[in-house]
Amino acid sequence: MSAASRAPQRSNRAAHSSNRALRVRRRATLAAGVAAAALLVSACGSGGTSGGGGNTNFVTGTDGISTVAEGERVAAPELSGKTLEGEQLDVADYKGKVVVLNVWGSWCNPCRAEAKYFAKVAKDYADQDVQFVGINTRDGSTxxxxxxxxxxxxxxxxxxxxxxKLMLRFEKGTLNPQAVPSTLVLDREGRIAARSLTSLSEERLLKMLKPVVAEK
Incomplete structure (x- = not known):
């Protein structure tokens, strides 16, 4: 075979290889787009029922609220930093009070749906040694x-x-970083007593809070 006849073959093989590489890149781009869309959907919705496994102390009720018996509770991790107003806050300073931690974002519609209930209950229980603390996440600015x-x-x-980053400090299985909003109730010793990975009504929020407040 002459050099002249081999040249078109080499050209065809190169074109085929280039087209195959282009198809591979397109498939990878499509897969990445699907994964990103799935992450966006899961980042703000009705939440989930699992934080990823690892913590077997939670007992989940039919309403999606998980509780931990007093003798099986683990301490919440160190949670401190700047508030939205730029002030320093350390959740450990509230030891001796029941603490309600609510993970939320202004971009999250379920967070907006539950916000009025959190505001009301926080005011109603302010004189009962109950402290609410939000953890605002994925807002690009304050x-x-x-x-x-x-x-x-x-x-x-x-x-x-x-x-x-604060959500990732929790023991595996405690919080799902993709479940926003989510809520934890800490007992007076700073231990995790109850959890919800879904948006809460006032009734369900009180169902989480009241038993812990009643503990002596």
Whole structure:
């Protein structure tokens, strides 16, 4: 075979290889887009029922609220940093009180749906040694988050955690970083007593809170 006849064959093979590489890149791009869309959907919705396994102390009720018996509770991790207002806050300073931790974002519609209930219950229980603390996540700046708090009359502080680092401090199986909103109730010793990975009504929030408040 002459050099002239081999040249078109080499050209055809090169074109075929280039087209195959292009198809591979397109499939990878499509897969990445699907994964990103799935992450966005899961980041704000009705939440889930599992934090990823690892913590077997939770007993989940039919209403999606998980509780932990007093003798099986584990301490919450160190949670401190700047609030949306730029002030320093350390959740450990509230030891001796029941603490309600609520993970939320101004971009999250279920968070907006439950915000009025959190504001109301926080005010109702303010004189019963109950402290609410928000953990604001995935807001690129504090502007929208502060507007959210103003709109709903939120009376308690929120730690500003745009990248979700505070959520990752919890023991595996305690919180699902993709479940926003989510809520934890800490007992007076700073231990995790109850959890919800879904948006809460006032009734369900009180169902989580009241038993812990009643503990002596």
């Amino acid at each position: 502007t929208a988050a502060l507007a959210f708090e103003k709109d709903f009359g939120i009376p308690y502080p929120s730690l500003y955690d745009p990248t979700g």
